[in-house]
Amino acid sequence: MLAIRDLAFRYPQGETPALAGVSFEIQRGEVVGLLGPNGAGKTTLIAHLAGALPVQQGEITLDGQPLARVRQNNPTRIAIAPQEYAFYPMLSVRENLDCFAAAAALKGAHKQQRIEACLAFAQLERYVTTRAERLSGGLKRRLNLAIALLPKPEMLLLDEPTVGVDPQSRAFLLDAVRALAREGTTLLYTSHYMEEIESIASRVVIIDGGKVLCAGTLEDLLRERAPQVRLAVEGIPEDKLKSLLASFGQAEIIGSDWQVTLTSARSAPQLLNTLEEAGGKVLYASFGRRNLEQLFMALTRRSLRD
């Protein structure tokens, strides 16, 4: 459905490209999680998809047609719920919906029906006359989402929609996203909360430095990566233990435990045998794949970003 090919973009006065050849696809009805540290190029990529930035190099197509042409004919097929509260604080909830519905070229009874549907979806009916600036953070996020849904888009771009909200509002927003996915809306969801992505996304794209580091289903990405063993051992001096563990993969101390990223999943039993033969006593050991956060950190490194 949506295909991004070798997309590159450099801001005026930008020293390095914000995007440096990004390619991936999103199929109709998919929920794709877009991950990346600050400055990775996520917002620039989203801005391209929303039509807010022109394509400098590469191409974006929707159903085989260049996105720019698709947007010319129907700019509301792809909608965005931006990270900022992109509405008018001095207007009431209904006035905001009215304004953006008209801007989306909705008219008459259809416009009213969509406004009511979005109010109901975001559970904002009680607040229709409240000025947006007086809403709580969670309600503002819901209004932001409701506005994005007004034109009933085929694809929705959600840019960190749960930043700064309480757990209740966060749960509500995640439920809303799942409901949209069930209805068949294609979703591209960016967040720094890995557990959110794990809970709603069927595919994940991780980008950094304007490039795609990996893309695929969550299952594949986590399975492809090397398995890990986390264990606690006594009876072996630390230096010796470290060299033993390092012979099976990358070893590091996490709290009071050792974590070994194995070079091969099949070497786990051999690791345990080796430790026992060296006189060590394995107090406990857990074997499993990395979670998304570990994968993300491994791919994007630990160094702090601007």
Added chain:
Amino acid sequence: MLLALMKKELLALSRDLHGLAALFLMPILFIVIMSLALKDVYNPPVKTISYVVEDHDGTELSHTLLTQWEKRHGKPLDHADNWRESVQNGTVGYALIIEPGFTMALFEQNLDEQGVQLRLLTDPGMESAAFSAIRAELLMLASELRGQVLLSSVRGAQQAAGNTATALSAEKLIEAERLSAGTRPTSVQQNVPAWLVFGMFFVVASIAGLFVEERQCGALARLATLGVSTRTMILSKALPYLGINAIQSALMLAVGVWVIPLLGGEALSLTKIHWGSLLLILLSVSLAAIGMALALASLVRTHAQAAAVGPIINVVMAAIGGIMVPKFVMPDFMQRIAELSPMNWGLEGVLAVLLRGGRWAEVWLPAAKLGGFALLMFIIAALLFRRREV
């Protein structure tokens, strides 16, 4: 779509009390305060200024002079020894001092050797127009009296002197009148146009403020992603403020016509003015103000910049453009600078209609200048608007 965006603009403005105050209250206050404060500059109250008299001559002729002065200026204050100090500190407006040789001097044909016999000493703070008016009146009275005296001495016909002296005066041959649309210039007639133009340009603050806010919060970008064109966005801002400027104009004129008289000032006169020309020049001012506001709004990045830059530019344009200080009191080089200010073009156009009875021929040039300025500003706004989207 355009109507909904215009409605949004008006709703936002209606909830911005500071913006409303700047657009409506501030120019009204300026009109009221400045019209009343400057009332006497345009109409010096020379007839009501207090004065004292020192008559050291004490003759019939000096008495005649003082009697005629009393008829025009009312009775003098009671004489006091410290009158000079009173004049010096402004508690008395002026003093007339008739020296002992006044009557004798009137009879002399050659005045070169007579020295000063009639003195006018005024409060140091007396406005120059009032000083000139009193001095001229005193000169005229003394000249008439001297005319009477000289003729009577030549003919020896005391009785005929009055008539002849009157005949000598050219006053009846002269009529001085300021040509206008049917009313003489007053502070109201000058101040309403000035502060009306100033107030219309204050849409800069409101437009720029909301513009920055919606750009910062992402609402503008969101409108763009929904397919709203730059042209529609600019129009949705320009059209409501044309209406706001129209309401401002009606309100300011109404204040001049009905409110100022209630406060003791003279009413703004709209009789015999050419309404079509007034509408043309006001529309031109409005377009120029809105165009400048949009260009500035597209240029600034923060609320602080919007709140500071717009009013600063307005005040500077007003200061050099003859809004705060009338152009006619400026020196030549400042008058040439004033002609660079769009506010001056607007002011001259409105004054041409309200004060000089101007019609199309008198307002087309300032209207064209303002129209050109507006077009330039709209183009800059559109270009900056598109650039800021990237």
